[in-house]
Amino acid sequence: MSAGKRSNEPIVWFLFGTGGFFAAFFLPVHVLFYGLLFPTGLVHAPSYQETLALVRHPLARIYLFALLTFCFFHAAHRMRLTLSDVLNLRHLNTVLAFLCYGGALVGTAFTVWLLMTV
Amino acid sequence: MSDTIILEVARFNPEDGGEPSYQSYEVPLRPDWMVLDGLNHIKDQLDGSLAFRWSCRMGICGSCGMMVNGRPTLTCETLLMNYAPGPVRVAPLDHFPVVKDLVVDLDDFLAKLQKVRPWVVRKDDFKPAREFIQSPAQLEAFHQFSLCINCTLCYAACPVSGLDPNFIGPAAIALAHRYNLDSRDQGIEDRLDILSQHEGIWDCTVVGECSVVCPKHVDPSLAIQQFKLTATKEWFKSFLLPRGKH
């Protein structure tokens, strides 16, 4: 491995790292409310209209776009590495990369579309 | 408390072929004995055919690393008492080819170490008329990473180095980083060429166990992650200014 090609990993690593901060700072509170406190009725959930108004706010849209996009790439990168190291699927590296990052791109496309049409 | 302890030692004789096996020896358990003292007792009193490496018996030569109860350990600075009442399993370092018994083949590691050019690299004619002055702050920037004794415990602790034999590995990257941070050095571009490849820093998935087992608190994991930051910065630079000379 002398004088070989420098890897292009920095681009996905950068997205992974940024997504890691988003996931760490913001995801716990999201799942806490939407996944636990609202469904069990421990906290009274806002009405449909109120929730809709909240996500239609421009700042909320920007926030959700950044959150979901970076988290998709964070998850994609880590899933790829988990599958290749923990489950030892290193020989499928190209396929895994295609599936994981491809999935993140599809997720991003859906995010943009849903946030523009909601 | 009994005054002996059982050591189960991995034996492998290359001339027999076949698989390694464990052989048990009963050695004295003394409060001041290290695991290495137990092995030396075996070699001197019980079975002279046992092969293992050691030299300084004071944690500085880095040759006595072995798996003790499954953990990478410097046997000359780990008390046998810690494992009482035993038995204690002593095996060669994980992820390395075994030459005999507890002796592993370090050729591959040494070749990797050379590749990262762990010495001061100058691009100019470096003939200083007097000593090169380095401030305490400049020293502090790399001092921690210069403490490595090449014991390769970090390689034995690193699952990635087991999964990918081409991974250049924790100690080599930590030493490369040590020279990159040195104010006298100008070799960072050469080292980036080696370490920015997939088998360089990007193979690392931050298991972090290298830093846990390192007897010298070098923290190779920290060095690798810092290096990833540097490599990423360089990548974006050359992406934005493709023709720019950095």
Next chain:
Amino acid sequence: MPQYTQFQPKEYRPKMSAYWYLDHWHYLRYALREASSFFVAYFCVLTLVQLAALGTNATRYAHFQAFMASPVMIIVNVIALAFFLLHAITWFNLVPRVVMRQMLARPTPDIVSSAPNYFVWFGATIILALFIMGVL
């Protein structure tokens, strides 16, 4: 790599166990930390489903809410929360330490680099909670 001659003894090359992450709890902790990524992906998709339901109409959103209230979903989401907390704590203990060391070019106590993140985390959680509950 050494070349073997006819009479040269062979080395033993150990094979790595497929279940290496069970060898020590540090490795298991690492594997679980990495597994959090599957829950991150799951929750992002779930949020997209929620957005789709919100964008359709009130009945659809009511369906979504009923779906979220099913015991299975609540259990899955409690597990997701546990994984997110594991991710957050391991992240805050690792990443800021690297960035800080890089910027200051000298060792810093871990508490100095991690503590600010816990404060930001705490603040962001309160503010987001108020928005989500519709108080703000």
